[in-house]
Structure formats: structure tokens, C-alpha cells
Amino acid sequence: MGGGTEPVTDAAPLETALLEGCRQRDRSAFAALFDAYRDRVYSLAVHLGGNERLAADVTQDVFMKLWTRIDQFRREATFSTWLHRIVVNTYLDHRRAEKRFIRPGPDGSAALPAAQARGVWDAEIPARVRAALGALSPKLRAPLVLRYLEELSYQEIADLLGVSPGTVASRLSRGHRQLAALLADLKPALRREV
Amino acid sequence: MLRRHPKADLLAYAEGELSGAAAQSVAEHLVRCPRCRRRLDALRLGVALARRLEPVALPAEQAAAIRSRLVRFASPPRTASVGPRRRISALAGAAAVLVVLLGAAVLVQKLRTSTVDLRRESGPPSALEQRAIAFHLQRLGGTARLDFESGSATELRQWIAAQAGLDAALARGRPAEDAGRYQPVGAKLLEVSGARCVAIAYRIDSQPVTLLTAHAADLTATPARGLLGKRIHYRFDRGRRLKLLTWTSSGQTYSLVSDLPQLGEQSCLICHTDPERRRLIQRLGAAL
Numbered sequence: 187m188g189g190g191t192e193p194v195t196d197a198a199p200l201e202t203a204l205l206e207g208c209r210q211r212d213r214s215a216f217a218a219l220f221d222a223y224r225d226r227v228y229s230l231a232v233h234l235g236g237n238e239r240l241a242a243d244v245t246q247d248v249f250m251k252l253w254t255r256i257d258q259f260r261r262e263a264t265f266s267t268w269l270h271r272i273v274v275n276t277y278l279d280h281r282r283a284e285k286r287f288i289r290p291g292p293d294g295s296a297a298l299p300a301a302q303a304r305g306v307w308d309a310e311i312p313a314r315v316r317a318a319l320g321a322l323s324p325k326l327r328a329p330l331v332l333r334y335l336e337e338l339s340y341q342e343i344a345d346l347l348g349v350s351p352g353t354v355a356s357r358l359s360r361g362h363r364q365l366a367a368l369l370a371d372l373k374p375a376l377r378r379e380v
Numbered sequence: 381m382l383r384r385h386p387k388a389d390l391l392a393y394a395e396g397e398l399s400g401a402a403a404q405s406v407a408e409h410l411v412r413c414p415r416c417r418r419r420l421d422a423l424r425l426g427v428a429l430a431r432r433l434e435p436v437a438l439p440a441e442q443a444a445a446i447r448s449r450l451v452r453f454a455s456p457p458r459t460a461s462v463g464p465r466r467r468i469s470a471l472a473g474a475a476a477v478l479v480v481l482l483g484a485a486v487l488v489q490k491l492r493t494s495t496v497d498l499r500r501e502s503g504p505p506s507a508l509e510q511r512a513i514a515f516h517l518q519r520l521g522g523t524a525r526l527d528f529e530s531g532s533a534t535e536l537r538q539w540i541a542a543q544a545g546l547d548a549a550l551a552r553g554r555p556a557e558d559a560g561r562y563q564p565v566g567a568k569l570l571e572v573s574g575a576r577c578v579a580i581a582y583r584i585d586s587q588p589v590t591l592l593t594a595h596a597a598d599l600t601a602t603p604a605r606g607l608l609g610k611r612i613h614y615r616f617d618r619g620r621r622l623k624l625l626t627w628t629s630s631g632q633t634y635s636l637v638s639d640l641p642q643l644g645e646q647s648c649l650i651c652h653t654d655p656e657r658r659r660l661i662q663r664l665g666a667a668l
Binding site for chain 2: 211213216217220221224225226227228229232233241242243245246247249250253311312315316318319330331333334335352355358359361362363364365366367369370372373376379
């Protein structure tokens with residue numbers, strides 16, 4: 187986990203105070219909410235979309251929606267769940283808009299770095315995995331990101347994506363196999379984990 | 381031992397989340413099934429790779445820019461200082477326009493969609509036109525500061541509606557023929573003779589275009605509206621080689637500045653996606 191993206195410690199009281207501040211239309215609370223969650227939103231968006239430009243647009247849109255729809259958030263769900271839903275839906279909106287009006291093409295624009303002939307630095311692996319994710323179809327990519335980056339359960343992923351838990355499992359399996367095929371050269375570097 | 385391939389359980393097994401009898405059954409099947417062993421190898425590598433995903437932080441520079449835009453987005457709209465007399469005259473004007481519009485609604489609507497009444501202007505520019513030219517020149521000189529920057533027409537419309545109560549009719553999606561040509565840049569709140577207006581900055585084929593709009597009722601002088609079709613007033617600023625198109629529509633007055641070819645009519649297409657309307661606009665250049 188990177189230092190700047192650690193979950194907020196003792197999130198509940200802070201989260202409650204920030205959300206209440208936003209409900210009262212307090213801009214400083216909104217700015218603090220952005221500071222607390224911006225990396226998490228961006229990280230999820232960049233992994234879902236496979237490119238930084240789209241992720242920055244999604245991040246901005248997500249917080250605009252948070253501000254305008256804050257009254258729709260009820261404590262029946264956790265803030266995290268609500269946030270995940272907004273990020274995923276905003277990403278899907280952007281993807282649909284790009285597909286419709288800009289140009290057709292692969293969703294993931296992150297180029298795969300060339301495979302290393304010998305030896306891979308441990309620190310390179312996350313970037314290689316992220317780039318390989320960009321080459322997967324969005325259907326396979328989203329469950330992988332939600333499961334392994336956001337650590338959601340199959341049921342939570344199913345609810346977010348509007349599919350059954352069985353479909354989530356099936357897409358995860360296919361995603362893992364495609365990831366393994368794309369990054370087979372990393373197997374020696376991961377031998378202790380495989 | 382399982383007779384069928386345990387496809388559904390294999391991922392849980394690879395993740396180490398299958399236990400007891402279920403794990404034992406899968407293990408026994410694996411001993412005799414090379415196909416499932418190969419599948420398990422791939423899943424284990426996939427799981428190990430996916431577990432290496434790490435959060436990515438929003439770069440500080442982008443974070444600061446987005447933060448600043450969000451704070452402005454969240455700012456309450458400024459209230460316009462409109463005096464009672466002016467409000468009454470505005471209401472009276474609006475009522476008069478309403479009566480006229482109701483009387484000829486069907487005819488005007490039909491004509492408005494099929495004709496444009498283009499007029500060349502040579503008198504002094506209105507306050508809105510002067511402000512539009514001044515802001516456009518600031519953009520060309522690199523000194524214009526936008527209050528809100530976004531490449532998204534939807535975001536710009538939301539921001540303008542929230543901040544100025546104006547409807548910027550920028551098309552949310554672009555037809556295929558416009559792909560990559562029209563690029564919204566941002567917006568700035570301005571005042572023209574005490575009236576609130578908004579400047580919308582965008583680019584067409586990298587050429588800057590500036591569109592100012594304000595409520596027609598807030599302006600001291602508005603361009604005459606065409607009875608038979610939308611009336612567009614064209615002005616050419618020789619000194620600066622700028623083209624200016626001004627019109628009033630749906631209660632808002634617009635001034636559009638560019639140095640695009642002909643009349644700069646191409647800049648109108650930022651709002652128009654209807655093919656028939658676009659063809660009509662594209663013919664304007666030959667009309668004068």
C-alpha cells in the first residue's frame with residue numbers, strides 16, 4: 187500500500203463530520219472530504235479505466251456528484267459502498283460517452299511494458315499488472331480491481347456491477363487466466379506466491 | 381474424487397479459501413487431471429499477480445487543480461443586483477415577447493428551424509460584444525483566467541447553470557464528423573453593465589473560440605430578433621481580424637468571437653448536432 191492512499195484512520199467520526207459538513211453546504215468540509223478520499227477514488231478509476239486522463243475526469247465528476255447528491259446518502263449503506271457505486275457508475279458513464287462520440291477502440295490505453303528478458307524488480311510488478319489489466323476487457327477488469335484492490339466480497343462486487351455472484355466468479359477466473367497469460371514471464375519472480 | 385472438473389471451486393482453491401471436504405475433493409481430482417492442474421497453475425499466477433495491485437495516488441498537481449475547480453463548483457451562485465424598476469421592465473418585456481411568441485408559435489417555430497435571418501452590422505458593438513472581444517483577446521494574449529476548467533460539455537453546463545443560472549446549450553455529445561475537433565476548455569463569470577454573464581472558452585481545430593451569454597432581460601441592449609427565422613448579427617472587426625456573431629434565443633443573448641474562416645459560422649456547431657440545422661449553418665458563409 188502506498189503511503190498517500192492508506193485508508194483514513196478512525197474513519198467513522200471523521201467521515202460523519204465531513205459528510206454532515208457537506209450536507210450543510212460547508213465548502214471546507216467538501217475540500218477535506220476530497221483530500222481524504224481523492225487518492226482512493228483516483229486509484230479505483232485509474233485501474234478500472236486503464237488511463238490517467240480518464241481517471242482524473244472521473245475523480246472530478248465523482249466529487250461533483252458527491253456534492254450535489256449528498257442528501258441522497260443514507261446511513262443504510264456505508265459511505266465506502268456508496269462511493270464505490272458512484273465511482274463505478276461514473277466510470278461506466280465516461281466509457282459509454284467515449285465509445286459513442288469519440289472513437290471506438292480498446293478501452294485500456296496503457297501500453298504493456300516489454301517483458302524483461304531476465305530478472306524483474308519486485309517494485310516493477312504492480313505497474314506491469316496495472317498495464318496488463320488495461321489490456322483486459324472492462325468486463326473482466328472490473329471484478330479483478332474490485333476484488334483485489336478494494337477487497338470487496340463476491341456479493342458486493344455482484345451488487346455493484348448488477349450481475350450474479352456466479353458471474354463474478356466466472357469473470358474473475360477468466361481474468362486471472364488472461365492476466366497469467368499476459369504476464370507469464372513474471373512467474374519466476376512470484377515463485378514463492380504461486 | 382470429483383468426476384466433473386471443479387471449475388467453480390478451482391478459484392477458491394487457488395485463493396486458499398476452500399477448506400475441509402471441498403478442498404479434499406478438489407485435491408483428489410487434481411491428482412488425476414492434468415487439465416485442471418494447468419488451469420490451477422494459471423489461476424494461482426493470476427491471483428498472485430492481482431494481489432500485487434497497489435493503489436495509485438492522484439498526482440499532486442492534478443489534485444490541486446481538481447480541488448480548486450471543486451471548491452469553485454461548490455460556491456454559491458452570485459446574486460445579480462437587479463433593481464425593482466428594471467425587474468418590472470424585464471417582466472413586461474418578457475410578457476410582450478411571450479404574447480408575440482404565442483401568437484405565431486407554430487409558424488415561427490417552423491421558420492426558425494428552416495431559416496436564418498443573417499444581418500451584417502456596421503454600427504458600434506454592444507456592451508456584450510465588446511466584452512466578448514476583450515475576453516477573447518485576453519485568451520489570445522494568454523492573460524485570461526478561467527473560473528472553471530473542464531474538457532467536458534456536461535460539466536461546463538452544470539457549472540454554468542449552478543453559478544450563473546444560464547443555460548449553455550453546448551451539445552453533450554458530438555457527431556462522428558466532429559471527432560477530436562471541438563474541445564471545451566472552461567468558463568468564467570463576467571459582468572457586462574451590471575448584468576451577470578458567462579464566457580465559455582472552447583477550441584475548434586485548436587483555434588480559440590469565445591462565447592459569451594447573458595439573460596437578454598439583464599442587458600440594456602439586445603440584438604433584434606428575427607420574426608422569420610433566427611436573426612444572427614454578423615460583425616467583422618477589421619483591426620483585429622475577428623468575426624463576431626450575436627443573437628438572442630430562448631431568453632439569452634449570445635456573442636460568439638473567433639477568427640475562423642468566412643463568418644466563423646463553424647463555431648455555432650458546438651451547440652448544434654441536428655444534421656439539417658448544421659447544413660443550414662454551414663451555408664451561412666456564402667450568404668453574405
